[in-house]
Amino acid sequence: MTQPGASPPTGTPDKLDSAVLKVAGVVVLGAIMSILDVTVVSVALPTFMEVFDATYATVAWTMTGYTLALATVIPLTGWAADRFGTKRLYITALILFVLGSVLCSFAWDITTLIAFRVLQGLGGGMLMPLGMTIMTRAAGPERIGRVMAVLGVPMLLGPISGPILGGWLIEAASWHWIFLINVPIGAVALVAAIVIFPKDEPTSAESFDFVGMLMLSPGLALFLFGVSSIPETGTVAAARVLVPAIVGAALIVAFVFHALRTAHPLIDLRLFKNRALSVAVITTTLFMVAFMGAGLLFPSYFLQIRGETTLAAGLLLAPQGLGAMLTMPIAGTLADRIGPGKIVLTGLTAIAAGMAVFTQVGAGTSYWILLGGLFVMGMGLGATMMPLMTAALQTLTDHNVARGSTLMNIVQQTAGSIGTAVMSVVLTNQLRNAVGATSPTDALDISADAFGTTFMVALVLIVLTFVPAFFLPRKKVTPAEGVAPVDKVMLH
Numbered sequence: 380m381t382q383p384g385a386s387p388p389t390g391t392p393d394k395l396d397s398a399v400l401k402v403a404g405v406v407v408l409g410a411i412m413s414i415l416d417v418t419v420v421s422v423a424l425p426t427f428m429e430v431f432d433a434t435y436a437t438v439a440w441t442m443t444g445y446t447l448a449l450a451t452v453i454p455l456t457g458w459a460a461d462r463f464g465t466k467r468l469y470i471t472a473l474i475l476f477v478l479g480s481v482l483c484s485f486a487w488d489i490t491t492l493i494a495f496r497v498l499q500g501l502g503g504g505m506l507m508p509l510g511m512t513i514m515t516r517a518a519g520p521e522r523i524g525r526v527m528a529v530l531g532v533p534m535l536l537g538p539i540s541g542p543i544l545g546g547w548l549i550e551a552a553s554w555h556w557i558f559l560i561n562v563p564i565g566a567v568a569l570v571a572a573i574v575i576f577p578k579d580e581p582t583s584a585e586s587f588d589f590v591g592m593l594m595l596s597p598g599l600a601l602f603l604f605g606v607s608s609i610p611e612t613g614t615v616a617a618a619r620v621l622v623p624a625i626v627g628a629a630l631i632v633a634f635v636f637h638a639l640r641t642a643h644p645l646i647d648l649r650l651f652k653n654r655a656l657s658v659a660v661i662t663t664t665l666f667m668v669a670f671m672g673a674g675l676l677f678p679s680y681f682l683q684i685r686g687e688t689t690l691a692a693g694l695l696l697a698p699q700g701l702g703a704m705l706t707m708p709i710a711g712t713l714a715d716r717i718g719p720g721k722i723v724l725t726g727l728t729a730i731a732a733g734m735a736v737f738t739q740v741g742a743g744t745s746y747w748i749l750l751g752g753l754f755v756m757g758m759g760l761g762a763t764m765m766p767l768m769t770a771a772l773q774t775l776t777d778h779n780v781a782r783g784s785t786l787m788n789i790v791q792q793t794a795g796s797i798g799t800a801v802m803s804v805v806l807t808n809q810l811r812n813a814v815g816a817t818s819p820t821d822a823l824d825i826s827a828d829a830f831g832t833t834f835m836v837a838l839v840l841i842v843l844t845f846v847p848a849f850f851l852p853r854k855k856v857t858p859a860e861g862v863a864p865v866d867k868v869m870l871h
Contacts, residue, residue: 401575402517406510408568409473412561413503416480417445418541419548419557420496426554431489443607444493448500450599450792454645456508457785458587465516466576469509473572475502477565483558511784513576515772525711540700542678543693550690591634591645598630603793609800646789647782656783659771661847662723663787664794666763669840672798673734676806676837677753680830684742684823698750702757710762711769719766719773720853726766727848729759731841737834742827770851806833 420442427438459468479499486492518525548556605624612619638644651657677699681692710722733756736748772783809829 399514399517399522401571403514405568405571405575406514408564408571409469409476409506410510412476412564412568413506415541415544416499416503416561417442419545420445423545423549423554423557426549427489427492430554431492433489437489440493441489441496443604445496445500445503446607446792446796447600447603448497449504450603450789450796451596452501452504453508453785453788453792454595454599455592456505456788457647457782458645459505460509460512462587464579465509465513466572466579468505469513469576470569470572472502472505472509473565473569475499476506477561477569478502480558480561480565484555508785508788511768511772511788512780515780515784516579517577522715525708525715540693542696543690546688546690546693588641588643588645591637591641594630594634594637595645598627598634599789599793600627602627602631603796606796606800609804615804646786647779650779650783650786653774655774655852656771656786658847658850659719659767660787660790662844662851663767663771663790665840665844665847666727666767667791667794668798668801669837669844670730670760670798671795672800672802672840673737673834673837675799675802676737676830676833679806680737680740680827684740684827684830695746695750696753698754699757699760702754702759703761704757706758706761707765710766714766714769718852718854719770720848720851722762722766723770723848723851724845726759726762727841727845730756730763731759731838733757733759734834734838734841738831738838740827740831740834742823744827767851773852802833802837805836806830809833 424438424441427433427441431438456468463471476499479495479497479502482495483492483499486495544560545557548554548560601623605620605622605627608617608619608623609615615621634645635648638646638648651660677696678692681687681695687695706726710726714722733752733754736752736755740749768784768787771787772780806829809832810826812825812829
């Protein structure tokens with residue numbers, strides 16, 4: 380049996396063996412914690428306002444601080460994985476995350492809670508790219524689609540189950556438990572990682588790119604801070620948006636020039652010589668802007684237009700997760716056998732069909748129609764997100780997998796933040812039309828139309844995603860291509 384952690388030879392069994400599945404189980408545990416904590420806190424914001432006597436703008440930093448910490452630490456992960464070894468770094472990230480969770484539960488004011496959330500994010504930001512690297516090395520290039528399908532389950536269920544779990548814990552116990560719930564899960568993941576993960580030898584051949592770190596990490600943090608401030612300020616022209624966003628963008632551009640002239644940059648932009656990865660990055664960017672932005676709208680519609688409770692709104696989103704769970708394992712297997720291109724195009728078609736339902740949404744649209752649209756959209760999502768990751772990583776050498784997964788995580792984090800901000804601004808501007816309504820009924824109808832218009836923006840972005848997706852590999856990548864140097868791999 381092939382040892383996990385090393386790329387299997389050409390004769391690798393077609394199915395995932397028990398060793399790979401054990402590795403995947405540990406990675407999924409870490410991913411569940413990291414992704415749940417992005418969404419579970421969202422339902423606790425009103426509670427934080429009451430407990431800590433703070434404004435919404437202040438308590439929102441419990442989410443923004445976590446997101447910025449994720450963006451800051453992700454670029455360091457590729458180098459650190461090579462320098463210290465993936466197993467050792469993954470265990471360190473788990474400890475940081477669980478420690479941050481415990482400290483969050485003991486926060487005595489909003490300032491300390493935000494600070495401890497940043498510590499949590501520093502650990503959480505490393506878990507996903509490291510997990511992808513470990514799983515990819517364990518399975519080898521021929522089975523990346525199947526391991527990505529396994530890892531995709533928490534990525535899809537996190538945004539759905541987070542609000543449900545958070546609402547239930549706050550109602551049944553207290554806000555402290557939305558953080559303490561990570562302790563038993565983290566303890567199990569820590570023991571499992573120590574026992575199951577193979578030892579990998581760290582390499583100290585590459586020097587650390589301090590200059591690149593001083594450009595990219597604060598650049599990403601400042602850019603995302605500016606973008607994240609758009610919904611609060613209500614305009615892109617506000618100084619709070621423009622100043623950090625422009626400075627952050629300038630630092631990112633400076634890093635690009637620096638990285639292309641440096642032997643061992645923090646993020647190796649030469650990976651873009653791999654056409655399959657380049658196309659996957661462009662497709663992922665458009666897709667994440669559209670889908671993550673729309674993901675914000677679904678619960679808001681049920682809460683604001685239909686008057687549902689937070690728990691009910693979370694439960695109404697369940698068909699999306701069920702649809703994704705149905706197609707994701709099939710999509711992962713097919714992506715390995717026939718290439719990810721055809722799978723992604725099929726998935727995008729289903730997402731567009733489901734999104735089209737919501738462009739016609741009203742104040743009294745049948746729940747059966749809405750839930751059907753969510754289910755179809757979920758089926759499309761299961762056939763899109765992880766095959767895109769497969770397309771990006773399938774043709775990389777073992778050495779480049781850590782850098783490639785880090786790059787894809789940066790793209791997902793940045794594009795998701797941009798999508799959330801864009802959809803928030805569009806929706807806010809559309810909802811202003813309801814202010815002058817002559818009756819509550821008219822106001823509700825106008826508000827529902829505002830959601831429909833915003834969903835139309837998301838649909839247009841999904842349709843645009845078809846353009847780069849058309850150039851994804853549409854046949855199986857052979858083992859020889861899977862280990863070819865980056866600059867030699869060409870798109871089928």
